[in-house]
Amino acid sequence: MPPMSIPPELLASLKDDNFWRSLEAITKKAEKVMPELTAASHKRGDSGTLDQRIEDRSEFARMGMKLAAITGSALLDPGCVPRQQVPVPNGMTHCVDLVNKIVRKDSGRPGQRAELAKLPYLLKRIRHLLRVFYNFKVGQRVHPDMAFCDWRQTFDVGLTLHQVGLCLQLDPPRLRAVMEAGGRELEAFLLDEEMDVGDFRKAAMLVEQRVAADVEAEASEHMAANNIEQAAGKDLAAHVMAWFYGDVSVAFILNEGADSTPDEKRWAQKAMKRLVRWSTSATLRGSLGDSLTDTMRPIYWSTPVLTRFCQAGGLAALFGDWVNSSCRDLCEDALKELPDTAWEKQTSASLAAITRELQAKLNQETDEIADTPIFIDACFSMYTHYGLAPLQKAGRRESPQDPVVFYYLAHHLKRLPPPANTAPQRADFARLLADYTAMPLSMRKRYGWANLTIAGRWxxxxxxxxxxxxxxxxxxxxxxxxxxxxxxxxxxxxxxxxxxxxxxxxxxxxxxxxxxxxxxxxxxxxxxxxxxxxxxxxxxxx
Ligand SMILES: [Zn+2]
Ligand SMILES: [Zn+2]
Known part of the structure; x- marks a missing residue:
């Protein structure tokens, strides 16, 4: 490995005591908020008035912002023009307030249907103004509508829409009224049109694919791809909208039942498909961040719904959120309760994604996780449903820096002592994974060596x-x-x-x-x- 060069400005800050003191202060403050954030992630909002329930459910997002205020987040940035006492007509604040009023405050009033019919226009206007704002933020592209980007903090837009989405989720008749008034146009907006991730994210995805496919790509090209990816990460338009989209999609899924109308069945199907795709695509996860995970909590809370979600291809999302999200705790609970049937109907791409998440968990935390029930059950279920192949494939993918857990497991499962005519049991998996974690480093290295390619060995x-x-x-x-x-x-x-x-x-x-x-x-x-x-x-x- 070539020696890593440290940029001069970072080197200067590393020698600066103030830098360390402020970093320490930030870490301390952030550590205080973490337990509150975890507690908020468990709030289901299943009792009290509708407004109280909406408050409970959106507390997690608020706590996330409390943490972001300490560590710094672009979601706290203001719009292009300051928010006035009287909002700019047809501007962002005006539109968001109007959506909130129509859905949450004016429910059941006479003439409400005509009001609700305005929703498709208002939502598209909000999406458009976010695009204008981030095109300027990320790419310095100027647009006359920047004068309508009047908000105090970007998070305000996301939070208000999140609460509107929660209101529709927690009050199904209201969602039905909105869908009836909004018609096909609203359905297309909510369930058919692609999430607006922005041109920079799309460009980053293309460059990434090209560089990844080119074995002779040089370090400078990898750096360029990385820079575009970093710039794309500043485009938070999809992240801001994800709360609303997620809440409504989850609502369609939760509402589906035996007495659903054909329309409701179609909405639920579309919602399931898009949630699975959004939550399992590595690149989309990058633009949607924790806001999508936040809205998926009701799925993780309900074992029957979660099972359907997993069978539709979402199982990797649950593992991904267990490895890396602020809902880790909650996902761990869901994984402990996960029925074996949730493993049905997985594709090889989904199994590859799951094993990659399991490896990431060991890489990020400790190898000892391999000897815990969640890990053992995951490996055993994968084996009983799909045989040795996904474990072997994961083993072959293990690089010199990875834990060699799947290589080890597949290697020993093939060589289990008699009675060879019975398939390996869960106890065999538990024993092998316990052996793996207890293995001394030198032995682990020997397995790593055996699993390396010739080039990797050199x-x-x-x-x-x-x-x-x-x-x-x-x-x-x-x-x-x-x-x-x-x-x-x-x-x-x-x-x-x-x-x-x-x-x-x-x-x-x-x-x-x-x-x-x-x-x-x-x-x-x-x-x-x-x-x-x-x-x-x-x-x-x-
Ligand atoms: Zn020694
Ligand atoms: Zn020697």
Whole structure:
């Protein structure tokens, strides 16, 4: 790996005590809010008046903003022009207030149907003004309608629409009235038209695909792709709208029942399809952020609904939100209760996404997660429904930096001792995963080595194999590596490389280092002795 260069301005800030003090202060403040945020994520809003329930359910978004105010978020930015006492006619504040009034305050009043019929226009106007705002923010594109972007904080727009969406979800007759008045135009807006992620996100997706597909792409091209991706990340138009879209989509899904009309059945089908796609697409997750996860909580709370969602292809979203979202806690509860039937009807793409999330969980936290019921159940269910293939595929994908858990699991499942005619049981999975987490580092490295490609082995000479300084075999291999010509395979050399890595024997006292020969171990002992003692102490503590 080439030495990482630190940009000069970062280096300067790293030497600055104030920088560290302010970072520490921010972390402390943020840590205080975290438990409140988690508590808010569990608020289901299932009792009290309609307004009280809406408040309860939107508390999670508010707490998220409280955290964002500490760590900094572009959602707290003002619009292009300041919000006036009297909002700009046909401007953002005017339109959002009107949507809120029509749906939440004027419900059941005479003439309401005519009012509700204005909703498609108002919602499109809101979407348009967000686009104008972010085209300017991200791409400095000027548009005359910037004069209508009058809001105090972008979050206000998202929150008000979120509460309107919740109102429609918690009061099904109101949703029905809105859909009847809004007709096809509203249905298209809510359930057919694509989420507006902006030109920058679309460009970033194209560049990413092109660079990823080109094996000869140079570092500078990866950097360029990365820069476009970062710029695209500043476009929050979809993130702001996701609360409203999500709330209404979830409403259609929750409302579906035996007595649903054909219209309601169609809405529910479309809503399920789009929620699955939005929540499982890696690139869309990037633009939608936690606001989509927030709105999906009712799905995660209800086992029957969650099962349907998983069978429609959403299972990977649940694992993804468990790994990386502010609803981790809640998703963990849902995973503990997840029935085996939720694993039915998965595609190979969805299984690949699930195993990738499971690997990410170990990478982000600790390998010991592999020895917990959620992980064991996931691997066992995958196996009982789809056999060894998804585990093997995940194992082959494991890079030198990844945990080798799927490679290990698939490798041993194939070699289970008799009775071989019975399929492996959950207990076998539990035992293998417990063995995996208890395995000493040197042994884990040996599995990693066995799973590497030839190119990967040459690249990882320094991180695998014998750890003695001045190992003579390593010196030879380094010379052979330097002489290597791409495209010319030398089986004898490759075998030598393979043997050196797989022969590595662990230090018997600590199990943390490995050597290719007794001579290497002896030579390294003076260096290793003090750290060996430390390792042994640490091993006893575990
Ligand atoms: Zn050696
Ligand atoms: Zn040792």
């Amino acid at each position: 690249d990882s000479l320094d991180s695998y194999g014998c750890e003695a300084e001045g190992c003579p075999e390593l010196a030879v291999l380094e010379q052979l590596r330097a002489r290597r010509v791409r495209g010319v395979r030398e089986p004898a050399v490759e075998r030598r490389l393979e043997e050196w890595g797989s022969k590595a024997m662990a230090c018997k006292a600590c199990g943390r280092v490995a050597y290719c020969s007794a001579a290497c171990q002896r030579n390294h002992w003076p260096t290793h002795k003090p750290e060996c003692l430390e390792h042994r102490k640490a091993n006893r503590r575990v």
